[in-house]
Amino acid sequence: MKNLGLAKKILGMQIIRDKHRGTLQLSQSEYIKCVEEDKDYMAKVPYASAIRSLMYAMVCTRPNIGHAMGIVSRYMSNSEKFHWEAIKWILRYLRATIDKCLYFGNDELKIQGYIDADFGGEVDHRKSTTDYIFTVGNTSVSWMSQLQKIVALSTTEAEYVAITKASKEVIWLRENEVLTLGKIQEAKNPTDMLTKTVTIDKLKMCSTLVGLHE
Template sequence: MREINNLKTRLSAAFEMKNLGPIKKILGMKISRDRSAGTLNLSQELYIEKVLSRFRVNDAKPRTTPLANHFKLSKEQSPKTAEERDHMALVPYASAVGSLMYAMVCTRPDIAHAVGVVSKYMANLGKEHWEAVKWLLRYLRGTSSTSLCFGKVKVTLQGFVDADLGGDVDSSKSTSGRALVEMIILDELPFSFVEKEGFKKFMSKVQPLFHIPSRSTITRDCYEVYGELRINLKQSLREIQPRICLTTDTWTPVQRINYMCLTAHFIDRDWVLHKRILNFCPITSHKGEHLAESISNCLLDWNLDNVITVTVDNASSNDVAVLELSKKLDMWGTNLMEGKHLHVRCMAHILNLIVQDGLKEIGPSIKKGETNGEIC
């Protein structure tokens, strides 16, 4: 308290101020304090009553839930004809949602989900969407005196898991399902993870209502997430237009299919270094011409041509690939310093070769020492 008083003294010395006593109202919020109980309440009852009056629901029958189960809102409920669109243009939907959003942010977290749902249709609202907003306003009419209370009481943290079972009518997805997909991607889990008995048993305990998707569904959803991230990354690269450093490698697994991975390294406007895989694709062969064609096609697909360097191992095919890519960059007019520093050799690969050659040189000596018992 002493520090607060000192601050007020310093501010009053620099600015013209009045001491109005303990704060009672700010930005439409009423503040009440009970010092003996150690509590502080924030209420927007007056603000909510003004909102209800503005949208003419101040005398409507109150509701007990923010959003009823019968509201299955979707994009399909948006206007289909010009007449319907003209009619809905007269509805103060955006104003109502904005008013609800302010109450949600300040003192009414209980309407957060409902506000999030109705706000999705502000650009193209339909009659059903407006009915949902009016329902939410009527819920506030019955709970206008509800307030946030801060105090010294012991708080019990309660958690919940969203298991809406595909409640999004437009995408048939659940928020929980999306979180599961993101977990599989971030932790690099196999798609078959959802079929493991341990995972099924775990989910039956923590959230028995959650419908575990099949392996094929998870595979499809992962591809959809990839598509979304790809679009966002393309937009970001289009905006910042960075210089790109590429790294690439190829290999052939037991299936005898040749693969190439192309990774881009770049710095954004905030000087943050990023690494993004642009492509992971099968290739017809390891020949340099084919590698250069695959890389250039990927760059065209991503609308990238500002390449500074390409880091590859010491394979002779990579020498040809970088040379051919340099010719492509010349054609595009973006080959920095005529490609003199385009080709960067992978030091990790060079060190690996050195170590292997060194082990071959000393291999006989090691075996001899082991045979004679000099090395154990």
């Protein structure tokens, strides 16, 4: 076997280390650049192919597009022209924030989670959406924005479903069945960007809270 040294790239993500400062960054700027350059070609391919290209960025390093991707991915089998326009807006946003990356500093390696749910936000079947983000050292390591399988009959029920889903994830992350729940002000909850459409300023704030920096 040959020692190639420290990894600089993995699965389309660049790994940027700064030993002096004790930091590590995961960036997909090159991948996003390739997707942006292929947008004219993507206009000729099935809508689902464009979704898959953007979904990979969202799953790996860009939780801040989770809400938008959750909406456009619902129409893969019956997309219209305005759905493709939405895809192009997501591409424009990624191009404008191409240097945003997950920044792991030397903060305490404590697992912390943020959970939220909307109530009946999906207009076709009135299903609610579960959203959570877990951080280690104040940087995202696990996140999800997903329609609930049931139709919740109240905001309380929707929140309980979300907490149950997120609790399973944190038990796996911590390998510990002890959970501590706490209340957080809506203005300081970064999962707002997964639950609903927010302003640019709010999106920037939520992104920063979970370790997305330029």
